[in-house]
Amino acid sequence: xxxxxxxxxxxAAGRRAEAIARYRSAHAGEPTSSRATYLLARLLPPRExxxxxAPALAQAPDDPWLLRLLAWTHADLGSYAEAxxxxxxxxxxxxxxxxxxxxxxxxxxxxxxxxxxxxxxxEPHLGTGDRAMFVLYTxxxxxxxxxxxxDPLRPHVRRVIGERGNLGAALAEIAAHARDRKLFERHASxxxxxxxxxxxxxxx
Numbered sequence: 001x002x003x004x005x006x007x008x009x010x011x012a013a014g015r016r017a018e019a020i021a022r023y024r025s026a027h028a029g030e031p032t033s034s035r036a037t038y039l040l041a042r043l044l045p046p047r048e049x050x051x052x053x054a055p056a057l058a059q060a061p062d063d064p065w066l067l068r069l070l071a072w073t074h075a076d077l078g079s080y081a082e083a084x085x086x087x088x089x090x091x092x093x094x095x096x097x098x099x100x101x102x103x104x105x106x107x108x109x110x111x112x113x114x115x116x117x118x119x120x121x122x123e124p125h126l127g128t129g130d131r132a133m134f135v136l137y138t139x140x141x142x143x144x145x146x147x148x149x150x151d152p153l154r155p156h157v158r159r160v161i162g163e164r165g166n167l168g169a170a171l172a173e174i175a176a177h178a179r180d181r182k183l184f185e186r187h188a189s190x191x192x193x194x195x196x197x198x199x200x201x202x203x204x
Contacts, residue, residue, distance in 0.1 A: 003039050011043070019043055034060040038069055046073050064093060075104050078166055080111030099125075106136065111169040115140065 003023075010019040020043045027033070027040040037056040041049040050073055057066040067090040074083035087105050091098050098105070102121065109118035119140050125133040157170050 004042070007039070007043060016043065032059070034063045034066055038063070038065040041066075041069055046077050049073050061089075062093065064090060067093075071101075071108075072104060075108050075111075078111065078169065080108045080166060080169060083108045084112040084114065103136070106140065110140070111166055113168045 007019050007023070010016060020040070023036075023040040023043060027036040030036040034056050037053060041053040041056075044052065049069065053066050053070055053073075057063060057070060060066060067086050071083050071086035071090060074080070074086065087101060087108055091101065091105070098121070102125070105121060106118045109115070109121070119137070122133060122137045122140060126137055158165070158167055161167065161170050
């Protein structure tokens with residue numbers, strides 16, 4: 001924790017390059033240390049962090065810090081199919097940590113096409129009086145549209161996001177906008193493709 005606080009303080013002070021140099025040197029002295037790898041990787045740009053941390057996780061598959069780093073980095077990059085099993089492994093080790101990761105976990109599960117599981121993860125929290133959990137659950141319910149209603153959008157969304165884009169996540173985002181009329185009206189004008197705009201109106 002002390003190392004992470006130091007890193008964050010240096011980064012906030014505009015001294016991130018200094019922090020990277022310091023922890024790169026420490027990692028060079030212990031190249032097989034999962035802890036040293038994690039501390040360096042969390043300072044690096046996402047793809048560099050993945051390249052450094054993934055081989056280290058292969059050597060220490062149960063390391064919670066590497067699992068956390070890789071899961072969150074993949075999630076931030078929108079690589080939900082890669083992030084989901086990492087979060088599964090992390091929470092299998094420490095089920096009590098689900099609350100800390102819940103919002104990220106839900107985003108990852110939805111992006112990975114596991115919406116029913118995302119709903120199931122949130123349901124136990126509905127009786128706690130936590131308004132954020134209620135909002136999250138109702139948002140997920142809005143995403144649970146019949147698959148056929150999204151069919152008119154598929155070819156247009158695929159063309160916009162490209163072959164490597166996450167089609168499920170893109171459709172889910174559009175569905176969320178479309179089912180919330182105020183949100184839809186605010187965002188509809190920003191849809192450059194008129195067919196996508198019309199497709200949203202089909203959902204509404």
